[in-house]
Amino acid sequence: MTESLEERFRRLLTMVPYMVKHPGVSVNDVRKRFGITRSQLVADLNLLFVCGLPGYGPGDLIEAFVDGSRVWIRLADYFSRPLRLTAAEGLLLYSGARALSAAGAGDEALERAVKALEQALGPDVLSRVSVELEGAGELATVREGLLTRHCLHLVYYAHSRDETTERDVDPWALFLSGGRWYLVGWCHKVADERIFRLDRIRSVRLLETSADVPKDVDLSRYESLYVQGAQDHPVTLDLAPQAAAWVAESYPLASQEVLADGWVRVHLTAGGTAWLEKLLLRLGPQARVVDPPDLAERTRQLACRLAQRYR
Amino acid sequence: MTVRKAERLLNLIAFLLETDRLITPQQIQDTVPGYADQSWEAFKRMFERDKEALREVGIPLEVAPMAGLGEPEEGYRIPKDRYYLPELDLAAEELASLWLAAGLVRLQDPTAARTALLKLAGELPPEVERARLSWLSADLGLAVPGLPRAFEAVAERRTITFDYRGRSGVQTRTLDPYGLVHRKGTWYLVGHDHDRGENRSFRLDRVSGDIQFRGKGGPGADFVAPEGFRPQEALEVPPFVGRDVGRDVGREEGLQAVDALVRFDASTAWWIERTHPWLRLDWEGDGTASAQVPVSDNAGFISWLLSLGEGVELLKPAALRGEVLARLEEICD
Numbered sequence: 001m002t003e004s005l006e007e008r009f010r011r012l013l014t015m016v017p018y019m020v021k022h023p024g025v026s027v028n029d030v031r032k033r034f035g036i037t038r039s040q041l042v043a044d045l046n047l048l049f050v051c052g053l054p055g056y057g058p059g060d061l062i063e064a065f066v067d068g069s070r071v072w073i074r075l076a077d078y079f080s081r082p083l084r085l086t087a088a089e090g091l092l093l094y095s096g097a098r099a100l101s102a103a104g105a106g107d108e109a110l111e112r113a114v115k116a117l118e119q120a121l122g123p124d125v126l127s128r129v130s131v132e133l134e135g136a137g138e139l140a141t142v143r144e145g146l147l148t149r150h151c152l153h154l155v156y157y158a159h160s161r162d163e164t165t166e167r168d169v170d171p172w173a174l175f176l177s178g179g180r181w182y183l184v185g186w187c188h189k190v191a192d193e194r195i196f197r198l199d200r201i202r203s204v205r206l207l208e209t210s211a212d213v214p215k216d217v218d219l220s221r222y223e224s225l226y227v228q229g230a231q232d233h234p235v236t237l238d239l240a241p242q243a244a245a246w247v248a249e250s251y252p253l254a255s256q257e258v259l260a261d262g263w264v265r266v267h268l269t270a271g272g273t274a275w276l277e278k279l280l281l282r283l284g285p286q287a288r289v290v291d292p293p294d295l296a297e298r299t300r301q302l303a304c305r306l307a308q309r310y311r
Numbered sequence: 312m313t314v315r316k317a318e319r320l321l322n323l324i325a326f327l328l329e330t331d332r333l334i335t336p337q338q339i340q341d342t343v344p345g346y347a348d349q350s351w352e353a354f355k356r357m358f359e360r361d362k363e364a365l366r367e368v369g370i371p372l373e374v375a376p377m378a379g380l381g382e383p384e385e386g387y388r389i390p391k392d393r394y395y396l397p398e399l400d401l402a403a404e405e406l407a408s409l410w411l412a413a414g415l416v417r418l419q420d421p422t423a424a425r426t427a428l429l430k431l432a433g434e435l436p437p438e439v440e441r442a443r444l445s446w447l448s449a450d451l452g453l454a455v456p457g458l459p460r461a462f463e464a465v466a467e468r469r470t471i472t473f474d475y476r477g478r479s480g481v482q483t484r485t486l487d488p489y490g491l492v493h494r495k496g497t498w499y500l501v502g503h504d505h506d507r508g509e510n511r512s513f514r515l516d517r518v519s520g521d522i523q524f525r526g527k528g529g530p531g532a533d534f535v536a537p538e539g540f541r542p543q544e545a546l547e548v549p550p551f552v553g554r555d556v557g558r559d560v561g562r563e564e565g566l567q568a569v570d571a572l573v574r575f576d577a578s579t580a581w582w583i584e585r586t587h588p589w590l591r592l593d594w595e596g597d598g599t600a601s602a603q604v605p606v607s608d609n610a611g612f613i614s615w616l617l618s619l620g621e622g623v624e625l626l627k628p629a630a631l632r633g634e635v636l637a638r639l640e641e642i643c644d
Contacts, residue, residue, distance in 0.1 A: 005317060009368040012321075014430050021433065033434065035422065051321040053329055054342045078329050081395045082430045086369030087466065088459035089427035095493065096412035096424075099449035110408035116399045117409070120431065125466040128490040128536075130543035131451070134585075146446045157582065162620065164578065176415075176449035178496030199585050219448040249516070274620075282617040284641055302620065303642035309624055310636035 003040075011036070012044060013083040019073040020080045027069050042066070048073065090121045095131045099176055102133040104143050133179060138204045142183055145171040151209040152185075155202040160272030164202065169194070170211035175219055184219075186212065232269045235276060236290040239264050243286035247279075265290065277302050319345035320361060324370060328394055333377050333386025370394065374527045390530070396430055406432050407439045414442075415449045452496050455515045460522040461500050464488045468532030470505075470525040476517040482506075485525065486513065487534040490542025501545040503534070512546055551611030552589070552604060568605035571612065572627040575600050579622025606631070613638055 003011075015034045019025060031041060045064040052061035052075065063074040085093075097114050100106050118126050145152040152171055157164045167189040175182050181198035234254075239247055244264035248256060254267040270276055273295055280287050280299040289296035322343050327334060340346045340354045349357060365372050371393040377386040401409075406428065413424035428435055457473070464471045465488045475484045485505035492499045497514055504511040526533050552568075575583050577598030584592055584600070592600040606612040613635055616625055625632055 005320075005364065006367050008317065009320065009364075010426060013368070014426060018429075018433060033429070035425070047317055047321065050318055051325065053325055056322075056344060078325055081398075082433075083369060083394060084371070084396045085427060085430060086459065087463040088453075089369075089423060089430070090466075091458065091462050092416060092423055092453060093409055093413055093427055095451045095453065096414070096416040096449070097409065099415050099451060100408070100412045100447075103447055103449075105411075105444065105447060107408065109402070109404040110412065113401065113405040113409045113412075116401055116405065116431075119397055120399060122466060128465050128542060129462070129492075130490065130541070131493040132495075132543060133493075157578075171446075173446045173448070175447070176451070178450075178452075179494060180496075200582065202581060217445065278618050278620040281620070281639075281642065282614045284638055300643050303639045306617075306621065307636055307639040307643055310632050310639065 008044075010083075010086070012048075013079070015044070016048065016073060016076060016079040017082045019071060020076055023072050023074075024067075024070045027066060027071050030071060041071070045071070045073075048076070052076075085117075085120050090117065090125075091129070093117055094121075094126060094129065098131040099133060103174060103176070103181070104139060133176065134181065134199060138201045139181065139198060141204045141206055142171060142174065142198065142201070145204075145206055145211065146174060148206075149211045149213055151188075151207040151211045153205040153207055154196065155204070156196055157200045157202055158272065159197075159200060160270060160275045162272070162274035165189070168207065168209075169196070170213065172213055172217045173219055174198075184217065232271050234291065235268050235270050235273070235295065237266050237268075237280075238288040238290055239266060239283070240286040243283050247283075251279075263288075273298065281306075315345060316361075316364075319343060320364060323361060324365065324389065327372070327387055327389040328391065330388055333375055333388050335377065335384055335386050339387065372528060373530050375529055385527070399431060401432055403436065403439065406435070407442055410435070410439050411442055411444055415444065415447055416451055416453060450496075451493060452498060455498055457515050457518050457522050458498055461488065461498070461515060462491055464522065464524065465491050465500070468534055468536065469528075470533040471522050472525050473522045474519045475513055476519060481519060484513070486511075487536070489536040489540050490545070492542045492546050494543075494546055499546055501542050502536075510545060551606055551608040551615060568607045569609075569628060569631065571604045571606045571625060571631055573602050573604055573616070573623060573625055575602075575619075575623050576621075579619060583619075583623075601626070609634055 011034055015030065018033070019030060027038065027041060030036075031038060036044075045066065048062045048064040050061065054060070059075070062076045062079075063072070065072055094114070094117055097106070097110055097117070101110060114126075118124075142152065144150070150171075152169050153166065154169055155164065155166050167187055169183070169188065170186040171183055172185045172193075173183075175184065183196045183198060183201070185194065185196070186192075187194040237247075238259065241262055241264060244256065244266060247253070247266060251268060254269060256264055256266040258264055273292075276295060277299045280289065280295070281303060289299070322345070323339070326339070326343055334342075336355070336358060339358065340349070340351070346354050346357065362372060370389060373388050373390050373393075374385050377384045409431070410424070410428055413427065416424075425435065425440075461471075463469070468487075470485065470487050472483060472485045474481050486500065487503040487505070488500050489502040489510075490500075492501060492512075497516060499512045499514055501512045502510065575592075580592065580594070580598060580600040583590065583602075590602045590604065592602050594600045604612070609631060612631075616623060616635065617638070625635055
């Protein structure tokens with residue numbers, strides 16, 4: 001992979017200070033530390049060698065050279081300290097720290113590190129950033145299950161089916177997506193892998209039984225959030241343009257296409273359809289069900305039941 | 312070509328960083344190798360692109376008018392106090408916790424965390440680099456384009472302009488960004504909207520194209536934010552809730568709020584309590600709860616109500632109940 005100019009500069013403005021501070025550091029150390037090849041390092045030194053301060057003569061230009069397996073940079077005092085954190089780096093570290101502490105995995109060292117980060121980014125800059133992460137009520141028990149590898153007993157509200165169930169789960173991992181926490185684990189009730197939204201765990205109890213946790217839970221598998229299950233079925237809706245934009249922002253869609261009349265046909269997969277009925281209820285005339293056909297009828301029945309209350 | 316550009320940029324950085332005075336574009340052209348053989352026009356274009364390149368790397372470039380005889384002129388410098396990372400002296404365990412924090416966040420660029428920590432610490436002991444929490448991960452939506460730029464504007468108090476996809480199509484907006492909020496996976500900019508003359512919030516995923524700084528980047532801030540402004544308060548309540556709750560950011564002008572009384576049944580109330588911190592629930596002994604909601608946008612409110620299905624009922628006022636019924640009858644007739 002070739003490095004862009006921007007990436008190269010980011011690296012140089014961190015790497016040069018390191019080499020200035022450590023005269024005669026080994027080439028291998030620099031290579032490993034900054035993840036570059038020997039020829040990249042040589043190209044960097046050749047670049048530095050022709051740069052410097054106005055005058056651009058000996059004494060103005062940076063001295064950069066390799067002697068055997070060691071490297072020196074001199075006459076570059078102005079590069080002896082690294083460039084400040086970029087906005088992206090600052091946000092990455094800060095929001096990561098917030099997630100870590102919201103998961104209850106932070107400690108005093110993390111708090112001190114965040115203080116240092118505040119100092120690095122400038123006075124009260126971080127007070128202008130609010131990373132809202134729910135610290136859902138049952139997080140502490142779930143975390144204990146994860147750390148001690150114990151089975152959990154959940155009372156869980158499945159929004160997609162509009163039902164509350166009880167089940168024992170071997171907790172595998174916790175992840176945050178869309179500002180919400182999810183628990184991944186093995187559900188003994190269905191004998192399969194399942195994802196549970198933490199804010200829908202009505203209550204949780206730590207069991208004595210120890211949990212089976214696979215060695216390498218690959219969390220990137222859950223990146224798209226929705227892992228297809230055996231009972232999932234495809235749903236197709238036609239939506240008015242405004243409704244389509246909102247739905248696309250709010251729910252994971254498999255695909256969408258614009259129809260001749262400007263409406264949008266969206267395809268998604270759903271485990272249950274109770275949530276879809278409520279979605280259709282709120283969209284009203286801005287949505288038409290294409291598939292499955294009985295979804296429209298069930299939505300109509302829900303609307304009629306609700307209408308009874310308001311008559 | 313690229314080598315020459317890299318050389319020119321590095322010399323430009325060194326020149327502007329080592330000086331304590333402002334440097335004119337003319338002095339830059341005369342001094343920095345690579346510019347001198349260009350015509351004035353070609354130099355200016357080249358210098359614009361180079362300034363952009365410095366900005367992308369995160370180098371603070373300051374522009375200020377220069378006092379002097381003759382034509383008013385602008386000068387450039389890279390202020391040392393803003394360029395250099397302050398000495399932080401992080402202990403190994405602090406570094407380790409930041410490494411874990413950065414490791415949680417899934418990013419397209421896996422080297423970003425390393426670079427940031429190398430900057431902070433100068434080195435990364437191997438035992439720190441190996442540390443990882445296998446049971447935890449977080450997607451904080453950091454990949455949304457424009458986020459770094461938005462944060463920069465908030466941090467440096469720069470007035471910005473950007474194209475925004477709103478209800479009435481794409482419009483160019485001008486904003487004094489007071490703060491940045493991450494809520495439910497979405498990043499919002501909140502601040503003073505110049506065009507509307509009031510505080511508003513903007514979803515970053517609806518910004519199209521680049522966020523531009525309106526000013527040239529003088530040494531001071533472009534605006535002063537209100538004392539004690541808390542960005543999260545600006546977003547605390549959904550847009551259908553009336554003015555008298557929370558701050559007035561994002562509210563429609565001149566709307567009267569109507570008090571609605573809502574009751575949640577036991578299967579829904581516990582969840583509402585967790586997910587709607589802005590609602591004050593009055594609990595009954597049987598696990599049901601009710602709440603007053605000041606409604607300023609009926610359609611938005613009804614939409615929210617219906618999305619909660621059978622677990623909720625609007626008790627008062629009668630007129631709003633009538634509107635809910637009309638919406639339901641559209642579907643069931």
